[in-house]
Amino acid sequence: MEEQTDKSAKSTTPKKKAATPGRSIDIYAAQCEKCLKWRKIDTQEEYEEIRSRIQEDPFVCDKKQGMSCRDAGDIDYDSTRTWVIDKPGLPKTPKGFKRSLVLRKDYSKMDAYYITPTGKKLRTRNEIAAFIDANQDYKNAPLGDFNFTVPKVMEDTVPCGVSERSPKPSKEND
Numbered sequence: 001m002e003e004q005t006d007k008s009a010k011s012t013t014p015k016k017k018a019a020t021p022g023r024s025i026d027i028y029a030a031q032c033e034k035c036l037k038w039r040k041i042d043t044q045e046e047y048e049e050i051r052s053r054i055q056e057d058p059f060v061c062d063k064k065q066g067m068s069c070r071d072a073g074d075i076d077y078d079s080t081r082t083w084v085i086d087k088p089g090l091p092k093t094p095k096g097f098k099r100s101l102v103l104r105k106d107y108s109k110m111d112a113y114y115i116t117p118t119g120k121k122l123r124t125r126n127e128i129a130a131f132i133d134a135n136q137d138y139k140n141a142p143l144g145d146f147n148f149t150v151p152k153v154m155e156d157t158v159p160c161g162v163s164e165r166s167p168k169p170s171k172e173n174d
């Protein structure tokens with residue numbers, strides 16, 4: 001269900017199709033502090049910038065060019081797609097690296113990992129420390145800016161029936 005978003009994809013921002021359709025993030029949005037409408041944010045980088053400073057610098061509609069609180073919201077919070085809500089203030093991903101989130105098949109939670117500029121997948125802080133240690137080119141990437149805090153999967157937007165699909169322990173009582 002969360003894949004039916006292509007109609008609004010802009011051709012100016014090339015979007016890479018995820019290898020696991022529907023289980024990675026395909027739309028970024030921020031909520032206006034004043035009118036509570038949701039605005040689409042075009043790129044992950046822009047989104048992370050907003051997220052990292054949202055406590056000091058709350059998001060409002062005017063931050064999107066040509067937009068104000070009088071305009072209709074870009075996207076509604078409802079169960080036509082699955083929403084995950086980030087913790088505010090998470091650091092921006094260090095330059096050259098990419099942060100990826102994948103939703104588990106049972107929608108129970110997301111998993112975070114980083115992809116290095118050399119294409120390596122790192123899943124823990126220790127792996128990141130070891131990578132930076134071994135690759136002095138990236139020694140300026142602050143270790144504290146790698147963060148594995150994952151967004152919360154909003155249960156009321158998980159498709160019906162998903163949670164019941166998890167295998168039940170086969171007990172044979174009579």
Ligand SMILES: [Zn+2]
Pocket residue numbers: 032033034035036037060061062068069070
């Ligand atoms: Zn607004």
